[in-house]
Amino acid sequence: MWKWGDNIATIEIDVRGQTCPVPLVECRKALRKASPGDEVVVTGTHPASKKEIPMACESLGLDVLAVEDKGKEWKIRIRR
Amino acid sequence: MGGKAVIVVHSGDMDKIYSALIIGNGALSMGLEASLYFTFWGLQRLKKGGLEAGPLSKMHMLGLGKWMVKKRMQKANVASLEKLMQDYKELGGRIIACEMTMEIMGIKKEELHTEWIDDYGAVGTYIHEAKDASITLFI
Secondary structure (H helix, E strand, O other), rough: OOOOOOOOOOEEEEOOOOOOHHHHHHHHHHHHHHOOOOOOEEEEHHHHHHHHHHHHHHHOEEEEEEEEEEOEEEEEEEEE | OOOOOEEOOOOOHHOOOOHHHHHHHHHHOOOEEEEEEEEEHHHHHOOOOOOOOOOOOOOHHHHHHHHHHHHHHOOOOOOOOOHHHHHHOOOOEEEEEHHHHHHHHOOOOOHHOOOOOEEEOHHHHHHOOOOHOOOEEEE
């Protein structure tokens, strides 16, 4: 569990151009490597993954901090 | 959340191996456990150099159909079966090889990718794995 004073890292992963199931898998790999409190930021273009990454976070019990859109790209911020 | 997906991989067709590994990776990515039980034609795909070697389940056309589908997959940037298998193992996915198939088809352990295989078993292993699974499929 994250406590005040712990160092928080931001882990960025880029899955632009990748298709099913790579965005979901790479997101999970990054979350496994992250420490509690870290922020994992996933940038991608695969439309279904924009919905499915938040579903995975829900099932993993993690908070999605934001889902941002920029044209065809999306960015999802997750608190580990 | 928990939960488990257990999949019998009976087919050795390339497209069906894709289905099995994609679903397995999806389950692991969503926090479930996953086991793939390779039997019959599916077990051939665990042979060294065998993963990508299966035919297409339809329109294989002596390899022409498979070649065309592979081209389309490359264009769509679909991951290779090799990468999907590496990801599956990295995320903790289990692989079980059917011992009876090994016996029937005369397959020795040393012919298989033993580094992927967690267990060798029979139907009891599958039932034991599947009895408390929330998802079980036969591919």
